[in-house]
Amino acid sequence: MHPLAQLDHAHVWHPFTQMQDWLQREPIVLVGGEGTQLYAADGKVYLDANSSIWTNLHGHREPRLNRAMERQLAKVAHTSSLGFANEPASLLAAELVQAANPSLDSSQANPSLGKVFYSDSGSTAVEVALKLAYQHAIRRDISPQPRFLALEGAYHGDTVGAVSLGHIDLFHESYRGLLFKSDRVMAPYCYRCPYNRAQPERGDARLYRQCQWECVGEVERKVASAAGQGHPYAGFIFEPRMQGAAGMVPQPDGWLARVGKIARQAGTLLIADEVMTGFGRTGNGNGPEPLLFASHHEGIQPDFMALAKGLTGGYMPMAATLTTQAVFASFLGRYDEFKTFFHGHSYTGNQLGAAVGLESLNLLREPAHLARRQHLEKILGERLQRLWKLAAVGDVRQAGLVAGIELVKDWRTREPYALAEQAGIRVCEAMAKQGVLTRPIGSIIVLMPPYCTTDAELERMVEVIETAIREVLGSGVI
Numbered sequence: 001m002h003p004l005a006q007l008d009h010a011h012v013w014h015p016f017t018q019m020q021d022w023l024q025r026e027p028i029v030l031v032g033g034e035g036t037q038l039y040a041a042d043g044k045v046y047l048d049a050n051s052s053i054w055t056n057l058h059g060h061r062e063p064r065l066n067r068a069m070e071r072q073l074a075k076v077a078h079t080s081s082l083g084f085a086n087e088p089a090s091l092l093a094a095e096l097v098q099a100a101n102p103s104l105d106s107s108q109a110n111p112s113l114g115k116v117f118y119s120d121s122g123s124t125a126v127e128v129a130l131k132l133a134y135q136h137a138i139r140r141d142i143s144p145q146p147r148f149l150a151l152e153g154a155y156h157g158d159t160v161g162a163v164s165l166g167h168i169d170l171f172h173e174s175y176r177g178l179l180f181k182s183d184r185v186m187a188p189y190c191y192r193c194p195y196n197r198a199q200p201e202r203g204d205a206r207l208y209r210q211c212q213w214e215c216v217g218e219v220e221r222k223v224a225s226a227a228g229q230g231h232p233y234a235g236f237i238f239e240p241r242m243q244g245a246a247g248m249v250p251q252p253d254g255w256l257a258r259v260g261k262i263a264r265q266a267g268t269l270l271i272a273d274e275v276m277t278g279f280g281r282t283g284n285g286n287g288p289e290p291l292l293f294a295s296h297h298e299g300i301q302p303d304f305m306a307l308a309k310g311l312t313g314g315y316m317p318m319a320a321t322l323t324t325q326a327v328f329a330s331f332l333g334r335y336d337e338f339k340t341f342f343h344g345h346s347y348t349g350n351q352l353g354a355a356v357g358l359e360s361l362n363l364l365r366e367p368a369h370l371a372r373r374q375h376l377e378k379i380l381g382e383r384l385q386r387l388w389k390l391a392a393v394g395d396v397r398q399a400g401l402v403a404g405i406e407l408v409k410d411w412r413t414r415e416p417y418a419l420a421e422q423a424g425i426r427v428c429e430a431m432a433k434q435g436v437l438t439r440p441i442g443s444i445i446v447l448m449p450p451y452c453t454t455d456a457e458l459e460r461m462v463e464v465i466e467t468a469i470r471e472v473l474g475s476g477v478i
């Protein structure tokens with residue numbers, strides 16, 4: 001075994017990993033990368049088909065991002081935001097505000113997102129939104145005991161507050177005793193819709209049998225019942241356009257616009273968790289200017305926007321929570337009123353992270369980069385079509401540059417694999433042997449290529465998904 005792998009086995013405890021299994025296999029030790037490729041210590045070369053757990057936007061060792069970090073390193077790596085401002089954090093905040101406030105449909109109520117609170121990860125970005133919304137609701141008499149509404153299958157991070165908003169029982173149930181209660185409501189999961197409206201077996205997941213928006217009705221009832229009891233929800237948290245950790249589940253067009261309006265009419269603030277969806281991941285629009293955030297694709301301007309992962313192009317652990325002047329104002333007062341937001345982290349506003357984040361935004365705005373992403377979205381859709389023919393594939397879903405391929409025992413009945421059968425894990429292991437790295441969510445294979453992926457690399461990723469599924473689950477075709 002490689003000496004680095006030995007050290008790993010001796011000391012490193014990996015996230016979301018059954019270490020008993022981990023210790024039985026030699027791990028792939030990654031030591032380098034360039035563009036879409038990752039290099040292992042044993043000389044093998046891999047394609048990074050999930051953008052290093054959804055973080056990397058422009059590829060590894062992107063020359064402009066590298067230079068931006070080097071320029072910043074020549075100045076200073078980190079200074080504290082407790083008591084001091086800094087150059088890249090100020091510039092990045094201004095750019096984020098600009099990107100987060102495109103002119104939306106004028107019929108929407110559009111409180112603008114003008115304030116940026118920095119932190120370190122997606123979990124902390126959500127935690128900040130939660131705490132701000134909680135205090136805001138109390139101070140503005142929205143509710144004396146603020147409660148939150150989240151979606152079924154919600155995942156918003158692993159800190160205790162973020163876990164309280166989560167509704168994936170496998171991850172969250174064992175901590176119930178530690179958590180505060182949040183309400184859950186049905187999320188659209190068309191493939192497994194209890195009203196059985198979708199017919200993805202026909203090769204088009206967007207074919208609905210007279211969908212009556214029952215899922216929207218459920219949100220409406222939930223929100224109305226809370227408001228009827230005199231306690232409207234302080235916040236409704238959602239991943240816009242696609243739920244990631246729930247299994248890459250896209251929402252049908254119009255769902256978010258509808259539920260956003262319903263929540264807002266009840267006086268509930270909208271908390272958009274754009275940790276996975278942001279920075280063009282779930283789509284860039286067709287226009288000459290990129291629409292970088294998923295909420296905006298549905299004409300929704302939330303009251304909070306949580307950003308992380310792609311914020312620094314996948315280079316540095318940095319996050320931001322954007323919010324409105326109205327929320328900001330709830331924390332203003334004389335010093336001795338103690339309305340201060342008593343929250344922060346040692347690395348808040350990190351200079352290296354902000355410098356690379358700024359350059360990443362510059363890249364995202366360049367017409368050639370935008371055109372490339374729009375092209376990649378299109379060919380991803382085309383290439384995925386070949387997977388429908390596999391009997392072990394129940395659903396193939398896509399939002400922008402993200403795809404989820406749901407493996408099933410029987411495509412006719414949509415019978416799922418039990419988690420213990422590790423269908424997703426086994427397929428991903430077979431993919432790794434063929435040089436393509438990704439990580440499953442249960443029985444869902446995730447494909448999330450970095451934006452620099454070439455047509456040929458994308459072709460290869462999809463081809464390897466197909467051969468691995470055939471190898472592991474049988475080569476049946478429909």
Ligand code: PMP
Pocket residue numbers: 121122123124126155156157158239244245273274275276308309
């Ligand atoms: N929200 C969403 C939607 C996520 O996908 C994730 C991470 N997968 C998080 C929050 C938590 O982010 P982090 O792992 O950076 O804490």
